[in-house]
Amino acid sequence: MPSPASENQPGSANTDAQKRDQLLEFIKVGSESTDFGYSVAEMATKFQGVLGTAEIRKLLGELSDDGLVYDAGDEDHYKCV
Numbered sequence: 001m002p003s004p005a006s007e008n009q010p011g012s013a014n015t016d017a018q019k020r021d022q023l024l025e026f027i028k029v030g031s032e033s034t035d036f037g038y039s040v041a042e043m044a045t046k047f048q049g050v051l052g053t054a055e056i057r058k059l060l061g062e063l064s065d066d067g068l069v070y071d072a073g074d075e076d077h078y079k080c081v
Helices: 004-008 010-033 040-046 053-065
Strands: 069-071 077-080
Touching: 010 040, 010 053, 010 077, 040 053, 040 077, 053 069, 053 077
Parallel strands: none
Antiparallel strands: 069 077
16 A cells, blocks of 8 residues: 555656646647537546546646636636637
């Protein structure tokens, strides 16, 4: 069983980065196929068992702060820049 300290090792950061990249790629597809992008609910359905709604919102905040996504009309739909 991994120790709690192992959660802070570089492998964990890679997993978080991979999740962030997967979410960004999913939003890119929505940005190309719809004017409204994807809703948080659609993202939660797509990543069920991988990302919870709270984690999705956290990652969306990071992606938005980095200038990679923006909310498309409301705080529930996101598109890529």
